[in-house]
Every structure is written in structure tokens, then in C-alpha cells.
Amino acid sequence: MRIVTEHLSYIYNERSPFATRALDDVSLTVEEGEFFGIIGHTGSGKSTFVQHLNGLLRLPSALKRRAKRGDTVLTVGEFDLADRKTDLRALRRKVGMVFQYPENQLFAETVFDDVAFGYKNFADGKPSQEETEAAVRDALTTVGLDYEAVKEVSPFELSGGQKRRVAIAGVIVTKPELLVLDEPAAGLDPLGKQEIMELLHTLHSSWCKTVVIVSHDMDEIAENCTRVAVFAEGRVKYVLPPRELFKRTEELLALGLDVPLTAKLTLALKKRGVEIDSDFTLEDFAEKVLARRRTC
Ligand SMILES: Nc1ncnc2c1ncn2[C@@H]1O[C@H](COP(=O)(O)OP(=O)(O)O)[C@@H](O)[C@H]1O
Ligand SMILES: [Mg+2]
Numbered sequence: 001m002r003i004v005t006e007h008l009s010y011i012y013n014e015r016s017p018f019a020t021r022a023l024d025d026v027s028l029t030v031e032e033g034e035f036f037g038i039i040g041h042t043g044s045g046k047s048t049f050v051q052h053l054n055g056l057l058r059l060p061s062a063l064k065r066r067a068k069r070g071d072t073v074l075t076v077g078e079f080d081l082a083d084r085k086t087d088l089r090a091l092r093r094k095v096g097m098v099f100q101y102p103e104n105q106l107f108a109e110t111v112f113d114d115v116a117f118g119y120k121n122f123a124d125g126k127p128s129q130e131e132t133e134a135a136v137r138d139a140l141t142t143v144g145l146d147y148e149a150v151k152e153v154s155p156f157e158l159s160g161g162q163k164r165r166v167a168i169a170g171v172i173v174t175k176p177e178l179l180v181l182d183e184p185a186a187g188l189d190p191l192g193k194q195e196i197m198e199l200l201h202t203l204h205s206s207w208c209k210t211v212v213i214v215s216h217d218m219d220e221i222a223e224n225c226t227r228v229a230v231f232a233e234g235r236v237k238y239v240l241p242p243r244e245l246f247k248r249t250e251e252l253l254a255l256g257l258d259v260p261l262t263a264k265l266t267l268a269l270k271k272r273g274v275e276i277d278s279d280f281t282l283e284d285f286a287e288k289v290l291a292r293r294r295t296c
Helices: 046-050 088-094 111-122 129-142 160-172 190-205 218-224 242-254 261-271 282-295
Strands: 003-012 020-030 035-040 073-076 095-098 178-182 210-214 227-232 235-240
Touching (some): 003 046, 020 235, 035 046, 088 111, 095 160, 111 129, 129 160, 160 190, 178 190, 190 210, 190 218, 218 242, 218 261, 227 242, 235 242, 242 261, 261 282
Parallel strands (some): 035 227, 095 178
Antiparallel strands (some): 003 020
């Protein structure tokens, strides 16, 4: 699903003394098929932006009967989110949203019931018990859990990483075409992080055409994303492929953002008169350093 955003602004608690402008004239297009990254400081508007993509936060024109449609555009696939009449249920069947710390929203008595809830809530029509069971089994297996071993277990008895995976299973159980994840690896140990990223790649290379991921981990972004949007104070500062973005190491560091290890090494080498032109993945960086050594 292609995402088109033009001139999107959002203010929390508008017309109150606590009004906060969280998004300020954001224009951004994500093409179908991308693995799209969003980075930026805490409070830069990343979560507010992604919550628009499944209609959790709505545009004024979509909320008020008589609100004039401004110049704001927000479409996700065939869904026009500036339109009041957009079928949000149909949208949410196709757009899976994994919130920050999604395990906090687990509630059912068993892992099976939790994942089945996601399925029954969004599946087309009223699925049979067999269909539900097959979908839950498939989703739990996909996230790397042993269906038979966990289905009757209380989600609260699982480890942090397992809970996270159950929560993700509850979203992917309907096989959304677009998956949006807000810091899906936050708070996990390195192995847990790696497992989540591998899972996202498996999904992206099978049925989930488009992935949008909010992340603080620049190494992860450099390794995985087709393009990256940098948010700062509610605005989009850059939209670039990692190869271009991380050439601006000094600018990013001045903005207070981190850069991948490969970008720090590139900068350190440059200061010593050695220019390395890599795409900032570890593999390519190592390759280019070795090539350089051979020619010297
Ligand atoms: N529910 C809310 N009520 C009021 N202000 C909010 C709410 N959620 C976020 N904000 C404010 O909106 C701005 C953007 O926040 P957010 O989208 O959560 O940024 P990020 O995800 O990049 O950390 C911040 O100033 C934040 O304090
Ligand atoms: Mg956030």
C-alpha cells in the first residue's frame, strides 16, 4: 500500500492552554514495497504520525460533519483518511499497527485467546473455529513460538521477548498488507532485537508488502531500510536512503541524533585522510575497507 501525506499537521489539546503542536506540515510518501524507517528525537512526532496511518488519530475533515477539507492529503492505499466515510474496519484489516510496548495491551487468559481476538476483530465476516485456529497457529509459528507449547499458557507467564512476539502475532494474524511498528525492538536484549528484525524481514519478503518502522537504532536502520525519514520538532527534516542520509554524519550528530557505527568509522577514517564510500551496512563497509587496503 502506498502512503501519501501532504501538509499534515496535528495539535494535541487544541484550544487549551496545554496545546502541543506534534506535527507541523508533514509531507511524505512511502511507496508500496518499501521497508521505510522513521527516526528522530523523543517528542519529534513519530508516534503521532504513525497513529494517523490506521485512523487512530483523525484529520479534522474526517471528524466534523461540516469541516472543510483543507489542503491536507492522507491516503493509505485506496483509503482516503480525510474522508469521514472511510471504512476504518476495512482499513485496519489491511494496515497492521504494532504500538510501542504492545505487550502492555495483552489481556486474555491464554495466548490463543489473545491472538484469536485480533483475528476475529478484523477478519472478513465471521470466521469459523477451524479458520481461527489455523490463523492463530500460523501467526504464532511465524513469530517463532511453538503453538502447542504456548497456546494454553497465560501471556503474563511468558518472558518479555515472548510477550512482545505474542502481541505482534495478534497483529499479523490477519496478514496485513502494510505493517506499521513503533519501536518494535525497544527494551529487548540484543538477541531479542535481532529476532524481531529477522521476523520483519521474513514477513516483508513473503506477504507483507510494505513495512514502516519507527526506530532509535541507527545500525538497524542502516542495515534494513530502503529509505528513512528524519523527524525533528514535528517536521520532516530529510527523507533519504540510508546510503545518502548517513553521509551527513556531522549534521545528524549536530541535531543530537545518533548514526550507525559504520558512519562513525567512516568519519574517523576521513579525518585520517581515508575516504570510504559504502552504503553503511557492515558487510559493504568491510568490503570497501578491504578493497581500499588492497589498492594502497
Ligand atoms: N496524548 C498526548 N497528549 C498531549 N500531548 C502529546 C500526546 N502524545 C504526544 N504528545 C506530544 O506531542 C509531541 C510529539 O509526540 P510523539 O508523537 O509521541 O513523539 P515521538 O514518538 O517522536 O517521541 C510531543 O511534544 C509530545 O509531548
Ligand atoms: Mg514515540
